[in-house]
Amino acid sequence: MLVVGRIGKPHGIRGEVTVEVRTDEPETRFAPGSVLRTEPGANVPAHPGAYRVPGELTVEAARWHQGRVLLVTFEGVLDRNVAEALRGTLVGVDRADVAPPTDPEEFHDHQLVGLAVVTSAGERLGEIARIDHAPAADLLVLRRPGRRDVLIPFVQAIVPEIDLAGGRVVVDPPGGLLDL
Known part of the structure; x- marks a missing residue:
């Protein structure tokens, strides 16, 4: 699943x-009628009869609130209690349904996760865990094996x-970045 x-x-x-939002195309991914998969095992109910997050949610409506927060209504989610049960659920689409980017400088997260990270001198530092x-x-x-994770800004100057x-x-980190 590609998380959106x-x-x-x-x-x-x-x-x-x-x-x-975790996609560059929220208007497409959250368009009315879009069917989104949910993270398996998300929000397991604490007791029988509690709302169970379905495997798929269908977008009924979506709108921007104050220009920065996406508000979404899903079919069948009719009140605040059910909406609260959805909190924290990841929604996404099948990777097979996503076309590769046309811009050679653009990447989907799933294309990068797991790639080896090396310095411009060829020293292996670890691998990308997530974006x-x-x-x-x-x-x-x-x-990094046996060490703390490091956040590397995904900018051309550092990731050439x-x-x-x-x-x-390949990364060219400024001095001290890997020591944080």
């Missing part, structure tokens, strides 16, 4: 929820080369 969002808190009393989408820039999360075919990302 994470359901946040309810908004109002009629089942609308906030969504933390964090921060407001200022995307961050590559570098997992992505070699998908070779399974590696």
Whole structure:
């Protein structure tokens, strides 16, 4: 599954929820009628009879609130209690349904996760564990064996080369970045 969002808190009393967008195409992914898969095992009910997050959610409506928060209504989510049960659920689409980017400088997260990270001198540092989408820039999360993870800003000056075919990302980190 290619994650396109994470359901946040309810908004109002009629089942609308906030969504933390994790896609460059929210208008397409959250268009009315879009069917989104949910993370398996998300929000397992604490007791019998509690709301269980279905394997798929269908977008009924979506709108931007104050220009920065995406509010989504899913079919069948009619009140705040059900909306609250969805909180924290990851929603996404099948990777097979996503066309590769046409821009050679653009990548989907799933294309980068697991790639080896090496310095421009060829020293292997670890691998990409995930991509964090921060407001200022995307961050590559570098997992290093036996050490703490490091956040590397995904900018041309620090990440000059992505070699998908070779399974590696070349980084040229400024002094001290890997020591944090």
